[in-house]
Amino acid sequence: MKASKIAALKPKKKCCDSNPRCKRCPVVVAKVRKAERHGVRGKDLVKVFKRARRR
Secondary structure: OOHHHHHHOOOOOOOOOOOOOOOOOHHHHHHHHHHHHOOOOOHHHHHHHHHHHOO
């Protein structure tokens, strides 16, 4: 799934605290949305997504 589509997802209510974080985790979605608002696009947005998922 593309990182831009991740930003459009509705986050789960609560983080399950798994490792790596799930794609719909509120923390992951918030970090990807924040990066997208700051103008990050394409491969750089994918890097933000991958970094947000790992611990």
